[in-house]
């Protein structure tokens with residue numbers, strides 16, 4: 001294993017600053033395809049359970065998606081209008097995993113497999129583990145979820161201890177843990193990889209919540225847990241892979257005595273691929289956020305933009321729209337960047353915004369500090385070719401119901417320049433921006449807050465992708481930007497940064 005040395009980031013603000021892109025100062029880096037990250041982990045499994053086929057992955061799916069017997073539409077799932085009283089069993093677990101992280105496109109000539117969620121660079125650094133305390137048709141234990149080959153592999157007969165989740169123990173019988181492997185993202189993004197891990201984890205956590213809703217299972221994201229205990233419970237080497245988020249599935253169960261559980265006995269994992277480069281800064285950025293703020297002082301009036309809005313206007317009521325099956329949307333979602341200059345009608349963009357913002361952070365546990373981090377975020381958009389809306393920079397009210405015009409001189413072409421000159425951005429009708437006051441966030445929530453805001457940004461990104469898919473629009477995430485230029489372009493207050501941008505609009 002190689003080692004890349006750097007100054008330790010003592011804080012989230014410092015990590016973000018340290019990994020900023022500066023024009024003409026990005027050091028050259030050639031991608032070494034002989035060290036391309038493996039798409040899944042390997043273990044000497046204690047048992048393997050095949051996932052039920054046809055639940056989202058392209059393996060076993062016939063041309064017309066005949067396995068699709070889900071009624072839910074994208075709009076219902078995003079709006080939280082589905083009932084969530086189904087029990088968790090192998091069938092629902094298979095569907096949730098297939099719809100959230102299944103392989104939906106295989107490019108056999110290049111050996112690439114694309115998943116139902118987008119991922120920076122198509123690298124899929126996130127892994128999923130399933131801790132089962134009680135399901136009728138899955139034996140109690142801890143499983144690695146191999147959604148590429150389509151099975152659950154038992155790696156410990158003992159599930160995770162409920163004490164891992166604090167300050168409130170999790171009563172759910174089933175819990176999915178999302179981790180990130182540093183090198184899988186660092187292969188391309190080097191020291192900036194922790195940003196992408198968190199954005200990807202946010203996309204995936206939101207995809208799990210949406211998939212669970214679509215199959216009628218209750219899901220709750222948990223950002224707060226005892227990191228060292230979870231690392232131990234998953235038997236991870238935290239120089240390589242770390243836990244980022246958990247999603248509890250199903251209704252609570254009465255906690256049984258821990259003594260009934262089998263002893264801790266982890267399966268042997270496969271060897272690390274030769275040539276894995278370790279960037280110390282990634283583990284340090286993660287470790288800076290181990291502690292959870294006890295009583296965070298959240299200022300719900302945080303101002304991210306330095307200019308007062310010129311005017312406010314309500315987002316119009318959306319008209320009725322064709323709906324699209326959630327199953328179809330997930331299995332056909334792709335990043336599409338071939339934006340056209342076609343006008344977006346007002347009912348269309350109103351419907352889009354409505355889908356994205358309705359119940360945007362529902363599924364967050366209100367008792368957790370992760371929920372309070374939303375107070376430091378703002379969502380904005382650079383618009384063009386939108387019927388009835390002057391092109392420019394707008395921010396959204398928290399419920400997405402009101403648009404505040406910040407500047408009419410900031411246009412999509414300016415954003416394209418700031419985002420590493422990616423020209424396609426200049427043609428998108430809507431360029432969404434997720435911005436946060438990192439300095440205020442960190443003084444209230446500590447460095448752990450960085451995880452929350454970045455994963456929230458990823459969650460918003462996933463909603464944008466799904467809403468675009470339903471309305472036949474293109475969509476693509478943008479993690480690459482000259483960070484200081486972005487702050488200057490958007491007129492952000494000191495301490496505030498652009499976390500993530502996502503383009504959407506009509507495509508050719």
Ligand SMILES: Cc1cc2nc3c(=O)[nH]c(=O)nc-3n(C[C@H](O)[C@H](O)[C@H](O)COP(=O)(O)O)c2cc1C
Pocket residue numbers: 114115117118119120121122196199200203333334335336422476477478479480
């Ligand atoms: C966090 C994140 C950042 C991304 N950044 C960029 C970007 O800067 N430029 C780009 O062209 N695509 C970007 N993408 C899109 C990915 O390249 C794309 O998701 C990946 O290649 C997989 O393809 P698919 O989305 O079509 O399945 C990003 C995606 C994510 C989730």
